Amino acid sequence: MFDILKRNFKGGVHPKENKKYTESKPIEEIPLPEEVIIPLQQHIGKPSKIIVNKGDKVNAGDPVSEAGGFVSVPCHASISGTVKAIQPHIHPLGGEVNSVIIESDGEDKYSEKIEFNPDYMNLPAEEMKNMIYEAGIAGMGGATFPTHVKLSPPPEKKIDTAILNGSECEPYLTSDHRLMLEKTEEIIEGFRIIMKILGVNRGIVGIENNKPDAIKKMEDVSSKFPEIGVVSLDVKYPQGAEKQLIYALTRRKVPPGKLPMEVGCLVQNVGTAKAVYDAVAFKRPLIDRVVTVAGDITHQKNLNVRIGTPLKNLTDYCGGFVNSPKKIIIGGPMMGIAQHSLNAPVIKGTSGIIILRSEQIGFGKTTPCLNCGKCVEICPMNLTPNIIASLVENGRIEDAGEYNALDCIECGCCSYICPARINLVQNIKFAKFKIMQEAKK
Ligand code: SF4
Numbered sequence: 001m002f003d004i005l006k007r008n009f010k011g012g013v014h015p016k017e018n019k020k021y022t023e024s025k026p027i028e029e030i031p032l033p034e035e036v037i038i039p040l041q042q043h044i045g046k047p048s049k050i051i052v053n054k055g056d057k058v059n060a061g062d063p064v065s066e067a068g069g070f071v072s073v074p075c076h077a078s079i080s081g082t083v084k085a086i087q088p089h090i091h092p093l094g095g096e097v098n099s100v101i102i103e104s105d106g107e108d109k110y111s112e113k114i115e116f117n118p119d120y121m122n123l124p125a126e127e128m129k130n131m132i133y134e135a136g137i138a139g140m141g142g143a144t145f146p147t148h149v150k151l152s153p154p155p156e157k158k159i160d161t162a163i164l165n166g167s168e169c170e171p172y173l174t175s176d177h178r179l180m181l182e183k184t185e186e187i188i189e190g191f192r193i194i195m196k197i198l199g200v201n202r203g204i205v206g207i208e209n210n211k212p213d214a215i216k217k218m219e220d221v222s223s224k225f226p227e228i229g230v231v232s233l234d235v236k237y238p239q240g241a242e243k244q245l246i247y248a249l250t251r252r253k254v255p256p257g258k259l260p261m262e263v264g265c266l267v268q269n270v271g272t273a274k275a276v277y278d279a280v281a282f283k284r285p286l287i288d289r290v291v292t293v294a295g296d297i298t299h300q301k302n303l304n305v306r307i308g309t310p311l312k313n314l315t316d317y318c319g320g321f322v323n324s325p326k327k328i329i330i331g332g333p334m335m336g337i338a339q340h341s342l343n344a345p346v347i348k349g350t351s352g353i354i355i356l357r358s359e360q361i362g363f364g365k366t367t368p369c370l371n372c373g374k375c376v377e378i379c380p381m382n383l384t385p386n387i388i389a390s391l392v393e394n395g396r397i398e399d400a401g402e403y404n405a406l407d408c409i410e411c412g413c414c415s416y417i418c419p420a421r422i423n424l425v426q427n428i429k430f431a432k433f434k435i436m437q438e439a440k441k
């Protein structure tokens with residue numbers, strides 16, 4: 001059905017994949033934590049609003065907060081037990097966020113609302129969308145944009161192509177790879193639900209060709225649905241970034257500052273599709289996810305983890321660090337966020353915990369720019385990272401905006417390639433923050 005010959009995009013880099021350590025490790029269920037920390041903000045948008053009190057008894061899947069606005073989602077208890085406290089707690093994306101802390105009763109009881117509906121595919125699209133909202137689903141590839149909002153494009157923006165993102169282009173991460181192998185039917189059903197909600201009859205699954213087993217399994221399971229095609233993509237970072245993926249699969253270019261709906265596309269991650277299936281077929285909220293634990297750790301694994309589990313539970317379960325870690329990152333090493341405490345919890349967007357030694361970090365002594373032009377050559381957004389970073393360093397934030405700093409997708413390719421070891425993306429992120437701060441004023 002699909003005539004897709006080009007599977008690539010301009011720019012990008014080829015960092016060492018480091019996926020071999022976990023790609024063949026089946027997903028393991030981590031023991032139930034004694035306590036979970038459920039931050040009220042795990043998504044892009046307004047924080048959710050608390051609806052429980054200290055001392056309340058909850059079951060896994062019960063809501064503990066409601067959406068704080070249209071661009072927001074509710075959060076749920078991920079274990080059964082008692083609300084021990086409602087207080088600010090360290091958050092993996094930085095700072096402290098008001099959180100519901102639940103002490104386990106060890107019984108792992110689930111909300112009575114969770115039950116299988118064999119007729120789920122015949123539910124009206126609006127009802128499906130509402131179930132996705134009530135399940136608290138936010139993009140699980142790391143972007144954490146509320147899924148029900150993404151599935152509600154304005155009527156004038158006609159979507160004709162749904163894209164399922166199975167590229168998982170960040171080094172080390174294999175959680176989506178394992179999910180595609182072990183939960184294939186659920187992912188394809190979730191994708192069909194997404195397509196039904198959008199009213200589209202063209203679905204493309206994009207998977208990097210370093211996962212031939214996942215490509216085969218996804219092809220086998222989707223073969224009975226002629227409206228879905230699986231496409232093998234070249235291995236290149238950031239193949240999984242929305243605009244690059246859309247271009248690689250459809251040759252459509254999302255204009256600067258615009259969303260994929262401008263070109264009739266909508267992208268969802270494979271983990272999100274699985275969560276969508278759970279929500280619509282079972283009324284099961286998003287209370288767990290798969291996390292890759294890799295790097296300098298005794299046993300590298302893929303774990304299924306309850307949302308709110310402290311990061312330390314994962315690293316302990318994996319046998320602890322081999323050496324004293326220089327850097328701990330959640331997400332992948334290219335775009336992930338450095339952690340300062342293992343007391344931070346797993347949240348809906350946590351795809352991995354990567355432990356790096358000093359020689360693996362890559363940023364050494366910085367020298368002045370060599371004007372080699374490599375950062376310009378590889379920038380997948382056609383930006384001039386060297387010029388933007390230099391403007392930022394000289395306090396010329398407004399001028400950095402003129403050079404389209406806001407279009408930066410923060411992929412980190414420029415910093416990765418720079419022989420002068422300049423952390424260009426850090427400067428560009430700062431420019432974006434300042435420009436947006438100014439715009440809000
Ligand atoms: S400027 Fe932004 S988009 Fe371009 S390579 Fe650097 S981080 Fe990526």
Ligand code: SF4
Pocket residue numbers: 368369370371372373374375376385386417418419420421422424
């Ligand atoms: S890659 Fe680094 S050294 Fe080369 S032009 Fe860009 S900033 Fe300068």
